[in-house]
Amino acid sequence: MAHPEPPKDARAMRRAVLGDAYVDAAVRDQRPAVAEFQDYITETAWGVWARAGALSPRDRSLLVLAMTAALGRMEEFRTHATAAPxxxxxxxxxxxxxFQIAAYCGVPAGNAARRCLTEVANRSADEV
Structure with a gap:
């Protein structure tokens, strides 16, 4: 079943997963090119999250974590590791x-993911 307002649903999903503070910081810069790029990211990447389908937000989160680790995009991995819960x-x-990342993407990718997850956990513990 298609969503009646995909851009609105994508924006809502982005905020639900990443949190208002993250999204507000990302969209603060209102220069036309930056704002257009943020809209593009929201509608494409988060539009996939918001669409109907067999994958739940949990499934999509795990896939994004695996793919960003495989690509070595640790800044994005960190963002999604923080948002995963x-x-x-x-x-x-x-x-x-x-373990999965190391087995399928190599030990360096698994090590980088483990370090990043430890940093996220330590940062979360400090915030409590």
Whole structure:
């Protein structure tokens, strides 16, 4: 079933997963090219998250984590690792990720993911 307002649904999904503070910071710069790029990211990447389909937000979160780790995009991995619990990913699933990443993407990618997950966990513990 198609969503009646895909851009609106994509914006809502982005905020639900990444949080208002992250999205507000990302869209703060209102220069036309930057604003247009943020709209593009929201409508394409988050439009996929918001569409109907067999994958849940949890599934999509795990896939994004695996793909960003495989590509070595650790800044994006960190963003999604921080947001993963809001998408329904459990701590046990997050702890298991580096094993899968190391097995299929190589030990350096698994090590980088583990370091990043540790940083995210430590930062979260400091905020409590």
């Amino acid at each position: 809001r998408a329904g990913v459990t701590q046990r699933e997050i702890d298991e990720l580096p």
